[in-house]
Amino acid sequence: RAGGAAAGGVLPTDTAVADDDVIREGDLVVLYESYASQKAVLVKPGARFQNRYGVFELGSLVGERYGGRIFDNKGKGFVHVLRATSELWTRVLPHRTQILYHPDISVVLAGLELRPGSVVVESGTGSGSLTTALARCVAPHGAVRTYEFNPGRADRARAEFEENGLTDMVTVVTRDVEADGFGEDAEGCADGVFLDLPSPWRAVPHAAAALRPGGLVCSFSPCIEQVQRAAEALCREGFCELTTVECLLRAYETHAEDVIIDMDREPAPGVKGGGLAERGAKRKRMADASVDNKPTGGSAEGGEKSDVAPQSRTIVSCRPSIEAVGHTGYLTFARRVM
Numbered sequence: 131r132a133g134g135a136a137a138g139g140v141l142p143t144d145t146a147v148a149d150d151d152v153i154r155e156g157d158l159v160v161l162y163e164s165y166a167s168q169k170a171v172l173v174k175p176g177a178r179f180q181n182r183y184g185v186f187e188l189g190s191l192v193g194e195r196y197g198g199r200i201f202d203n204k205g206k207g208f209v210h211v212l213r214a215t216s217e218l219w220t221r222v223l224p225h226r227t228q229i230l231y232h233p234d235i236s237v238v239l240a241g242l243e244l245r246p247g248s249v250v251v252e253s254g255t256g257s258g259s260l261t262t263a264l265a266r267c268v269a270p271h272g273a274v275r276t277y278e279f280n281p282g283r284a285d286r287a288r289a290e291f292e293e294n295g296l297t298d299m300v301t302v303v304t305r306d307v308e309a310d311g312f313g314e315d316a317e318g319c320a321d322g323v324f325l326d327l328p329s330p331w332r333a334v335p336h337a338a339a340a341l342r343p344g345g346l347v348c349s350f351s352p353c354i355e356q357v358q359r360a361a362e363a364l365c366r367e368g369f370c371e372l373t374t375v376e377c378l379l380r381a382y383e384t385h386a387e388d389v390i391i392d393m394d395r396e397p398a399p400g401v402k403g404g405g406l407a408e409r410g411a412k413r414k415r416m417a418d419a420s421v422d423n424k425p426t427g428g429s430a431e432g433g434e435k436s437d438v439a440p441q442s443r444t445i446v447s448c449r450p451s452i453e454a455v456g457h458t459g460y461l462t463f464a465r466r467v468m
Contacts, residue, residue: 151195153211158294159191160218162210170214170222183207216266219294220259226283227256230326230350233377234458235263241375241463242322242346244268251320251340253277253307253327258287260324265299273299275316279306311336318342325349330356331363338367341466352459360462369464379455384448391441 153159157173163181171179175189184202186209191200196213212218220231230238238260244250248268255261255278264274278284281304288302305313308329322345323337330349337347347369349360357374364372 151197151213153191153194153196155189155192157191158214159196160212160214160222161186162212168212168218168222170219181209183209214294216262219262223257223259223262223290225257226286229257229259231259231458233379233455234350234461235260237375237377237461238324238348238350239263239267241373241461242324242348244272244322246270246272248272248321249275249319250322250324251275251277251312251316251337252324253312253333254279255284255287255302256326257283258290260326261287261291261300262294262296264324265296269299273301275301275303275312275320277303277305277307277312279304307336308332312340316340321345323347325360328356329359331359334360334363334367334369338369338466343466343468345466347464347466349462350459351462352457354460357460357462361464364462364464368467370467371465372462373464374460374462376457376460378457381451381455382448383451384446386444387447388442388444391443 153173155173155175158170159173161169161171161179163169163183169179169181171177171188173188173191175192177188179186179188184204184207186200186202191211194200194211196211199208199210201208217232220229220235223229242250244264244267246268249272250264250268252261252264252274253276255276258276261274261276264276265272268274276287278287284302284304291297291300291302303313307325308327309332311333317339319342320340321342323340325333325337325347326349327333330351334347334349341347347364349357351357351360361372361374
């Protein structure tokens with residue numbers, strides 16, 4: 131298939147594959163349980179998936195359509211079946227390291243000015259979250275060359291990329307970039323370089339060698355001291371347009387609430403109650419009656435009770451989430467010039 135993408139993989143680059151909504155045997159699918167819970171599974175005959183909603187026969191998915199829902203063996207519980215994408219893969223992938231999530235990933239892709247056909251070099255691979263997003267961005271004719279110094283993590287990432295149909299675009303290299311660089315075969319070929327390293331300043335000269343003139347480098351660092359040293363190294367290597375950003379996500383929550391409507395205002399559509407003049411006159415009569423019948427003692431029995439209940443209606447309100455996502459890291463961008 132074009133672009134090396136298997137049907138149902140995380141990168142359906144072939145238009146015919148991307149437009150095909152039918153689930154086939156061997157597809158990687160995402161089972162959507164709830165907003166906070168999704169699972170990636172392979173569609174195989176005899177395979178089962180079990181959760182709190184029941185037991186699901188994965189073989190029964192063959193021939194079904196993406197976006198639908200399947201029921202458990204008893205026909206009660208259900209889950210939605212979604213096509214695997216790079217965005218969903220970030221949510222469900224097995225974690226071997228800390229990963230980048232959508233807010234930082236989107237800034238990286240835009241900041242490096244990547245597009246279909248671009249060549250990008252990444253270090254290190256980690257769990258492959260950003261690698262998959264990079265491949266999605268440069269598909270179908272681009273290339274991602276990713277470096278990982280840990281042999282075990284590199285082998286596992288290589289196997290996952292093969293399972294997800296990315297091997298035609300993604301090359302995994304086991305190498306310590308800080309000490310040994312990206313290698314001669316990577317020199318002068320990259321449109322963008324991404325660094326996620328403990329000491330990114332040590333890899334800056336290697337990034338400069340790998341970049342084409344006008345290419346961009348991005349360094350992800352959790353500590354501002356790393357940013358400072360990386361920026362100094364970038365200046366020494368002649369990079370320009372240095373920019374450091376921090377991406378903070380502020381989610382909002384919606385709630386249904388009952389609110390009291392001010393009786394001096396016109397009621398909202400569908401809310402019972404007279405017009406402004408009628409209700410204003412009624413309130414004045416109630417106030418006058420209250421003064422005339424005001425009790426002289428401590429008892430309230432002499433006063434006139436209001437026979438008008440306060441008007442209320444249910445509205446949908448929106449407010450920032452109390453638990454906001456905090457600092458993940460700093461993204462430093464720079465452009466290589468001659």
